[in-house]
Amino acid sequence: MVDSTVVLWGQTLAYTFYCLAILALMGWFGYKITRRGRQGVIKNTLFYSFVTFLIVLGVSLHIITYNTIPWAPIDLNRSEIRADKVFDIVAEKHQFILPAEKLVIKCHEKALFKVTSNDLTYGFGLFRQDNSMVFQMQVVPGHMNDILWQFDKPGIYTIRSTEYSGPAGVNMLVKDAVIVTGEETSQNN
């Protein structure tokens, strides 16, 4: 399964390329606008083509991500997918209460994290050793907050609250709480 590192690299490349292009365009425009040139009337076709392009771009982004980012369809259809492991986690008084000291998952298993809050709004995120994010969700009191995730690489992950819950919540993390064991297979990246 493609993981968040790959997705973020793709996003970085796409957005960087776009930024360079728009910076170059505005630089060129700023230069040319002070120079004499043809003032021919622009065809309306160009304008409407641009509008069509924006519509296609806006819609296609979501279609592309839905079909290429594996967790997007899993997330929307998670109630119909059977989890291999379920972890019930409680957030209360700026602390995570885990069902075990370490949450152990095997590679390729689908793990369901069910997190409930007994007081404030928190976040629930999993982070790699280099602090990069695997995933996150909001933890809203009075509601079931669950996320289904398939891990395809072994690793050790830290749980951290990804939502501000007051100054007391800054250190709301459990280091190396999730351990994924087993071997990564090549067809799954």
Add this chain to the structure above:
Amino acid sequence: MNFIQTFLHGEEGVFKPDSMTPMQKMTLRFVVVGLVYYAFAVIEGMIMRLYEVQPIPSIPSEQFFAIMTAHPLVGIFGSTYSIVFGAFLFLVPFLMKKPLWSITLGNWTLVLIGVGTFVFWFSGFITHYAPLYTLYWPLPADFTQFSVIGGTFFITGIALVMLGTIFFVINIYKTLTYTPDGWAQQPSKEILKSALGITAFSNLFRKKKTEQLVSLPVAAVAQGTVDVAFNAAIILFTGVLILVYMVAALLGFDLKSSAIDALLYKNWFWWGLDLVADGLVLIFVAGTWYLLATLITGKKLYMENVARIALLVELVVSWTVWSHHLLSDQAQPGILKVVSGEMVTAFELITQGLAFFITLYTLWSARPLKMTNPLKFLLGGLLGFALAVPAGIMQADIGLNRILHNTQWVIGPHVHVAILVGLTMTLYSAIYFLFPILTNGAKLYSQKLANFHFWAQLLGGVGMGAFMGMAGLHGMLRRSLYIHGEFNTYMVLAAISGSLLLLGFLAFFFNIVMSVGFNGVIGIFSPSKLKTKDLLP
């Protein structure tokens, strides 16, 4: 003139506060107050940038988060609302060629926003009330962490700002529709239809087009003001709700915070907040681009009717877009995430893209243009939104939001680039354009300082957003603290960029003070000697 004389009397002593009308003074007061609060926001931002590199020992983390709570509110309400409201209270009557309905109400708007902003800022500073602007329930009523008294004053300050905001809304709509003494009866219904984009929409289906009774920039102000009004109502209601809990706590009662559904509250809050972030900001900015493009070029706006309809679409989009803030809330219905969070949000790419194209083409049609201060800042503003809107569209995606939500990506390349480059540079363009009009021809002290201001704002804003974004892509959260230097490379670079923003603002502020003189700044706040409702002498 030597330096001291220029400092006291302004560049070549041209600026004479006594020659100003009450309307000019009122407008400049808004601008001065807005710039002072901008200074607050920039300094607070710089403190936070330094704190993210290395926590400052003299500032406890409670104070840091109180700064984080006040910073966006001071920036949006104290600074942007002041400058924008002042400019529009001048421009709407200017473009409608009629007096403002009430200068007194305009001055009250300024007083309420100025005082209200100081009250909530000061209460946060003293008591460290810090539920952030998001106010996620029940955090604002969590009195185990926050002072009840501090919170009460904080919310009262916000309420004062909202009262001033409602005065602004009344003034704008009354100015549009009222009939000044001695004038023929104004067709108020037709004016309203034109202002709200209804005429433009119905013209799509008519062979014989109905004449527009208000210009496009006025229509933008009127439509953005709809969102201003709705947002004020939402914030006032939310404030009253929080105050109920605070008053109860002061009286010794502990109300059950779970009586309010946190997710429903979150939907309500973001619905209201997006009327600002995805509504009035985008509509006002588009309207300002159109106005500046036509004023700079002296030409008619390209595709004007389409631009009018796009504003109306943007207004409707702003009412239906809020769910992109709840893509990581698992209890939020999937249909809302897809339709409101993804699809409707994508419309902002279209409406802002249209405004971008129309403005650029209108400018292009008039070349060669002189690269004046208004033009260069306008181009900077256009660039800012061209960078920030796609960044926002990317995070408003169910797949990408899972790894971007609440990271520095959201607040860097999207929010800060939109505000500091897109919005602020557009406002600076308007300020540089209006400066000689509002000051009866005062001369700018230094063009070199204006050039430095431009480059510092552009490079500082883009640079800060970029480095924050890079940190976000590597997992750095917003609204958090990293005390072990985990993201220090990016944070140092963001702080250097932030210091450019600060220097740019100081250069601008110094330039303006030297242009009108210290006595001139004081003179703006004294009553006008001209007894007239005319805009200009």
